Amino acid sequence: MSTTPPVWASESFWKKVAIWVTAGSFVILIILTFDTLSKTAVGGSRVQAYSVINKVIDYRFDYSQNRYRPVFGGDEPLFGRPLSEEEAAALVTQGKKTVQAKNCMNCHTLLGNGAYYAPDLTKAWLDPNWGSVEEREARMLAFLLDPEKNAVTFSSGRKMPKLGITDAEAHAIVAFLKWMSAIDTNGFPTNFKTIGRQED
Amino acid sequence: MRTGIIDSANLNGGQQLAVKYFSVAVVLFLAQMLFGLAAAIQFVRPDFLYNVLDFSVNRMVHINAMVVWMLYGFVGAVYWLLEEESGTRIVGLGLGNLAFWVLTAAVAVVVVVYLLVQTGPGNDLTRWFVNEGREYLEAPRWADLGIVAVLGVFFYNVAATFSKGRWSGIAGVLTLDLVALAGLYCAGMFYLTNITADQYWWWWVIHLWVEATWEVLVGCIMAWGLMHMLGVRRRIVETWLYIEVALMFGSGILGLGHHYFWIGTPDYWFSIGGFFSALEPIPLVAMVVHSVYDAGVHKFKNGNHPALAWIIAHTFGNFLGAGVWGFMHTLPQINLYTHGTQWTASHGHLAFFGAYATINIAFFYIAMQTWRGNIWLGGGLAGGGWKWKWALALLNLGVIGMTVALLIAGYEQSFIERAVEGSTWGGYFAAQQHPWFQQAMAWRLVFGVVTLAGVLLLVWDLLTIGVGEMRRAPQLAAEAG
Numbered sequence: 001m002s003t004t005p006p007v008w009a010s011e012s013f014w015k016k017v018a019i020w021v022t023a024g025s026f027v028i029l030i031i032l033t034f035d036t037l038s039k040t041a042v043g044g045s046r047v048q049a050y051s052v053i054n055k056v057i058d059y060r061f062d063y064s065q066n067r068y069r070p071v072f073g074g075d076e077p078l079f080g081r082p083l084s085e086e087e088a089a090a091l092v093t094q095g096k097k098t099v100q101a102k103n104c105m106n107c108h109t110l111l112g113n114g115a116y117y118a119p120d121l122t123k124a125w126l127d128p129n130w131g132s133v134e135e136r137e138a139r140m141l142a143f144l145l146d147p148e149k150n151a152v153t154f155s156s157g158r159k160m161p162k163l164g165i166t167d168a169e170a171h172a173i174v175a176f177l178k179w180m181s182a183i184d185t186n187g188f189p190t191n192f193k194t195i196g197r198q199e200d
Numbered sequence: 201m202r203t204g205i206i207d208s209a210n211l212n213g214g215q216q217l218a219v220k221y222f223s224v225a226v227v228l229f230l231a232q233m234l235f236g237l238a239a240a241i242q243f244v245r246p247d248f249l250y251n252v253l254d255f256s257v258n259r260m261v262h263i264n265a266m267v268v269w270m271l272y273g274f275v276g277a278v279y280w281l282l283e284e285e286s287g288t289r290i291v292g293l294g295l296g297n298l299a300f301w302v303l304t305a306a307v308a309v310v311v312v313v314y315l316l317v318q319t320g321p322g323n324d325l326t327r328w329f330v331n332e333g334r335e336y337l338e339a340p341r342w343a344d345l346g347i348v349a350v351l352g353v354f355f356y357n358v359a360a361t362f363s364k365g366r367w368s369g370i371a372g373v374l375t376l377d378l379v380a381l382a383g384l385y386c387a388g389m390f391y392l393t394n395i396t397a398d399q400y401w402w403w404w405v406i407h408l409w410v411e412a413t414w415e416v417l418v419g420c421i422m423a424w425g426l427m428h429m430l431g432v433r434r435r436i437v438e439t440w441l442y443i444e445v446a447l448m449f450g451s452g453i454l455g456l457g458h459h460y461f462w463i464g465t466p467d468y469w470f471s472i473g474g475f476f477s478a479l480e481p482i483p484l485v486a487m488v489v490h491s492v493y494d495a496g497v498h499k500f501k502n503g504n505h506p507a508l509a510w511i512i513a514h515t516f517g518n519f520l521g522a523g524v525w526g527f528m529h530t531l532p533q534i535n536l537y538t539h540g541t542q543w544t545a546s547h548g549h550l551a552f553f554g555a556y557a558t559i560n561i562a563f564f565y566i567a568m569q570t571w572r573g574n575i576w577l578g579g580g581l582a583g584g585g586w587k588w589k590w591a592l593a594l595l596n597l598g599v600i601g602m603t604v605a606l607l608i609a610g611y612e613q614s615f616i617e618r619a620v621e622g623s624t625w626g627g628y629f630a631a632q633q634h635p636w637f638q639q640a641m642a643w644r645l646v647f648g649v650v651t652l653a654g655v656l657l658l659v660w661d662l663l664t665i666g667v668g669e670m671r672r673a674p675q676l677a678a679e680a681g
Binding site: 009102 | 239242243245246247250251254255256257259260318319320321322323324326327330331332333334335338369373391393394395396397399400402435438439442443445446449450453454456460461462463464465466467468469470472536537539540541542544545613618619622623624625626628629630632633
C-alpha cells in the first residue's frame with residue numbers, strides 16, 4: 001500500500017483550495033461592496049435624500065413587488081418649516097449622532113439591529129401609537145424630552161430613562177427617525193400598520 | 201520544575217504573558233455574567249436599578265465584556281502556544297507585556313466611563329471619549345485606536361517569532377488570520393450618517409470577525425490543542441485545518457449577506473446571503489467529526505481531562521450554537537419575522553458560549569496544568585474532580601437552558617409581534633406582555649443564575665485544581681508524519 005495520500009486527501013491540495021476559495025470569496029465581496037455602496041448612497045432610490053423629511057412618508061404594500069415599500073406624497077415639512085438639502089443633512093446628522101451618544105441601540109433596534117428591550121425604531125415615525133398625524137411631532141418631542149412622564153408602556157413597566165436630551169437634539173432625533181423610515185428595507189417589517197393607513 | 205504549586209518558572213516567556221491575559225479574561229468573564237444577570241432581572245422586573253444602571257448600560261457592559269474577554273482568551277492562547285510551535289523564544293516579549301498593560305488600563309478606563317458617565321451630548325466628543333453607541337462597537341474612538349495598536353504588537357510578535365523559528369501550517373494560517381482580524385476592525389472606525397452604509401461596514405467587523413476570522417483562529421488553537429493533548433499526527437491536523445479554512449471562509453465571507461436582507465441594501469443579498477449562510481454549518485460539522493474521531497482513535501488517553509472535556513464541548517457547542525441555531529433563522533423567508541427578536545439572543549448565547557467560551561476555558565485548564573509544573577490532571581483527581589465536572593455541567597446546563605428559554609421567547613415574539621400584529625409598537629408590547637414570553641424570560645433568569653454558579657465553581661476549580669499534586673502528566677510527542 002502506498003504511503004502517499006491521494007490528491008484529494010493531501011495537505012498541499014487543501015492548502016491551495018483554502019487559499020483560492022478565500023481569495024475568490026473576498027474578491028466577490030469587494031465587487032459586491034462597490035455595487036451595494038453605490039446603490040445605497042444617500043439620494044438614491046433605496047436611501048432617500050435627507051430632504052425627504054419635507055415630504056409625506058408612508059409605507060404600503062406594493063402588489064407588483066409583493067412586499068411593503070416606502071411611498072412618498074406631497075409636502076409635509078418637519079416642524080412646519082421646509083429645509084434645504086444642506087439644512088436637512090445637518091439636522092439628520094445631529095439626530096444620528098445623538099442616537100449614538102445616548103446609546104439607543106442597547107435597548108432599541110434600528111433596522112432590526114440592536115437590543116430587544118424596547119421597540120424597533122426602523123419605522124418609528126410611522127407608528128400608529130403616536131395617535132394621529134397632527135399630534136405626532138409634538139408627542140415625539142414631548143416623549144424624548146421627558147420619556148418618564150410621557151411613557152406609554154402598555155402596562156409592561158418598561159420605561160425609557162431621562163437621558164438629558166436637549167430640545168435641539170430632540171428635534172434632530174425626530175428628523176433622523178423620519179428620514180430612516182423612508183429607507184427601502186426590502187419589505188421589513190412586513191404587514192406593518194402605519195399611522196397613515198389608519199387614517200385612510 | 202516545581203509541581204503542585206503555581207510557579208511562573210514552569211512557564212516559557214510567551215506562557216508567562218499568556219497567563220496574564222487569561223487572568224484578566226476570567227475577571228471579565230465574571231463581569232459579563234454579573235451585568236448579564238442584571239439585564240436579565242430587568243426583563244422580569246423593569247424597576248430594578250432603574251436610573252442607576254439602566255438596561256442599556258448593563259447590556260452594553262455585558263456584551264463588551266464578552267467580546268473583550270474572548271479576545272483576551274484568544275491572544276493568551278496564541279501566546280501560550282507560540283514558543284512551542286515556533287521552536288524559538290518570543291521576539292518582542294517586552295513589547296508584548298507593555299501592550300498587555302496598556303490594553304488592560306484602557307479597558308478599565310472604558311468600563312469606568314461606561315458605568316459612571318454612561319451617555320453624553322449628541323456630538324463628536326461623545327463618540328471619541330464616552331461611547332460610540334453602535335452595538336458591540338461601543339468603545340470610544342480613542343480606545344479603538346488603542347486596540348488596533350495592541351493588535352499590531354500582537355501580530356508583530358506572532359509573525360516575527362514564527363519567522364525567526366519555524367513556520368508550520370498552523371503558523372501560516374494563524375498569521376494571515378491575524379492580518380484579517382486587525383484589518384477588519386478598522387472597518388468599524390468611521391462615522392456615517394447614512395445608517396444603511398454604516399451598518400454595511402458595521403457587519404464587516406461583527407460578522408467577518410465572529411463568523412470567519414474568530415472561527416479560523418479557534419481552528420488554529422484547537423489544532424494545536426489536539427496535538428498537544430492527544431498527540432494527534434500533525435499532517436492530519438493541518439490538513440483538517442486547511443479544509444476548515446476553505447469551508448469557513450468559503451461559506452462565511454459571502455455568508456455576510458444574511459445580514460444585508462433588511463438594512464436598505466439591494467435584494468440580490470437575499471440569494472447570496474441565504475445560499476452561503478446555509479453552507480456555514482458545514483465546517484462546524486467537520487470540527488465535531490475531527491475532534492471526536494481524534495479523541496476516539498487515541499482512546500481518550502490524555503493527562504488533562506477537564507481541557508479535553510471542554511474541547512469536546514467546544515466542537516458540539518460550535519456546531520449547535522453557531523451552526524444549527526444560526527441556520528434556523530438565517531434564510532430570508534424566516535428571517536423577515538425573526539430578525540431583531542429574542543431568537544437572535546438565543547442564537548447569540550449558545551454560539552458565543554459554544555464556539556468561543558468553551559475553547560478559552562479549555563486553555564485555562566491547559567495553562568493551570570503547566571503553571572503547576574505539568575501535573576497530572578487525568579483520572580483520579582482529588583475528590584474525583586467533582587469541581588470541574590460540576591462546573592462543566594452547570595455552565596452547559598445554564599447556557600442551554602437560557603438558549604431554549606430565549607428561543608421560546610423568540611418564537612412567541614415572531615408570531616405575535618411580527619406575524620399577527622404587524623410589528624407595531626402595540627404589537628411589540630403585546631408580545632412582551634404575553635405569559636409565554638414572560639415565563640420564558642423568568643426561565644432565562646433562572647438558568648442565568650445556574651450559569652453564574654457554574655462560573656463561580658469554575659473559578660474556584662481553576663484556582664485549586666492540582667494543589668499539592670505530585671504526579672506528572674505524560675509527555676505526548678505528536679506522532680510522526
